[in-house]
Amino acid sequence: MISVKELTFSYEGYEKKVLKDISLEIPEGGFVGIIGPSGAGKSTLTYALNGTIPHHYKGEYYGHVVVDGKDTFDVSLTDLAVSVGTVLQDIDSQMVASIVEDELLYGLENFGVPKEEIPARVEEALKLIGIRDLKDRKIAGLSGGQKQKVAIAAILALRPKVLILDEPTGELDPQSSYQIFKLLRRFNREYGMTIIVVEQKIMLLCEFAKELVVMEKGTIRYQGPVRTVLEHAQELEEIGINCPRIVTLSDALAEEGIGSGRICLNMDEMESYIQELRNEAAL
Ligand SMILES: Nc1ncnc2c1ncn2[C@@H]1O[C@H](COP(=O)(O)OP(=O)(O)OP(=O)(O)O)[C@@H](O)[C@H]1O
Ligand SMILES: [Mg+2]
Incomplete structure (x- = not known):
């Protein structure tokens, strides 16, 4: 489903290699947690997976990323967006509308979802995330946690094959964080949606993810089933990940x-x- 081969990347105007020779295979229906210290390159890797790199962020790029049969280098962001939905770490830059309902409608209308299906999709997504009461609210007046929920609802409504979330629970309390992960698991199991989530709360990854990717200084230190990666508890602690x-x-x-x-x-x-x-x- 997703294949990253020997990917090396530095942002335009910077010499530092932010991703160094990364190789990664994610099967269809995978549920992968990405963890690592700040600046390790986690967000940059998500940009490479959804095509923001190389299409939006330019730079020096070696290697290949293939998602759902498409080399991200060769296809447009619009084509990729049909397969891959992303919830960004910077939630404010994600929002395109000023009212919650419009935020959901925007994606659905732009992705060619049949008109008659749209109202039900909006209702379902709002209900699943537990934010029906926010439907008519102005996004600017919402808390960080509420915005995160709106962004997740808007992407879930599109039912992408691959869902990438960059620290989706950063602004959420423990209970809402748990709820979101339960939902991700449900979509993973029921629709076979491939989930890739950057998350610092390792307890959530232990409970919900199938595989872990540990990043440090632009490289993948460990990858594999969660249990196998956690056998390196001591080494993980040395890079600041407390099991x-x-x-x-x-x-x-x-x-x-x-x-x-x-x-x-x-x-x-x-x-x-x-x-x-x-x-x-x-x-
Ligand atoms: N748009 C950009 N232009 C130039 N350098 C960037 C850009 N975005 C990130 N970087 C640099 O790339 C490196 C990796 O950043 P990235 O945001 O991918 O790390 P991260 O693991 O997601 O960190 P965090 O946990 O803080 O979100 C950092 O040194 C950062 O300064
Ligand atoms: Mg980040």
Whole structure:
């Protein structure tokens, strides 16, 4: 579905290579979390995936990015936008309309969604994100978190094959962040939508993502299934990514001679692990 081959990029006018020889394969229906320190190149990688690089941001570009069978270098941004929807990190630069409903309508009308389908799509997206009450509000008067929800609703309404979100929960409280990730999982499972999300809240990635990409200084330090990447807890900590306590807890128990140190990614897994340990102890 997405294939990045030996991608190296520096922004026009800057010598620094912001992406260095990046290679990455994301299958259709993947759910990939991208994490890494500030300035690692996470947003730049999302620009390369949705074609903003090289079409909008110019620079020195080596390598290939193929999305949904299209080399991003060869097709226009408009053609790419049919397959790839993006929620930007800078949410204000994302908004095109002044009223919430119009923000959703804009995309739907421009992407050739049949006219009779549009009202239902708007209603559905607003309802899913839980912002029906914002429908007639002015975007300028919304909080950062509300704007984030509007941007996500507007993109979800388009049902793209690939959805890229750059820190979509940055302005959201923990409960709304969790809700958004639950929705992403639903779209991933029900529609096979490929999800690529830059997210600093590692606990959310542990719970929802299938694969992790860890970026540092323009390179991919680790990539693979979440569990496999988290085996590098110590190295991750050295680059400023603190694994959730739940991930390191089983290791700590193993050091005390309890259990095998199997990584648990969430409370459900930890509960069944502890149950297994108790059963073993009772034998
Ligand atoms: N439009 C631009 N022009 C020139 N340099 C840029 C531009 N955007 C980003 N950079 C530089 O590229 C590097 C990577 O930035 P990028 O925004 O991709 O990192 P990031 O991992 O998304 O960081 P953050 O976690 O802060 O969002 C940084 O050194 C940044 O200064
Ligand atoms: Mg960024």
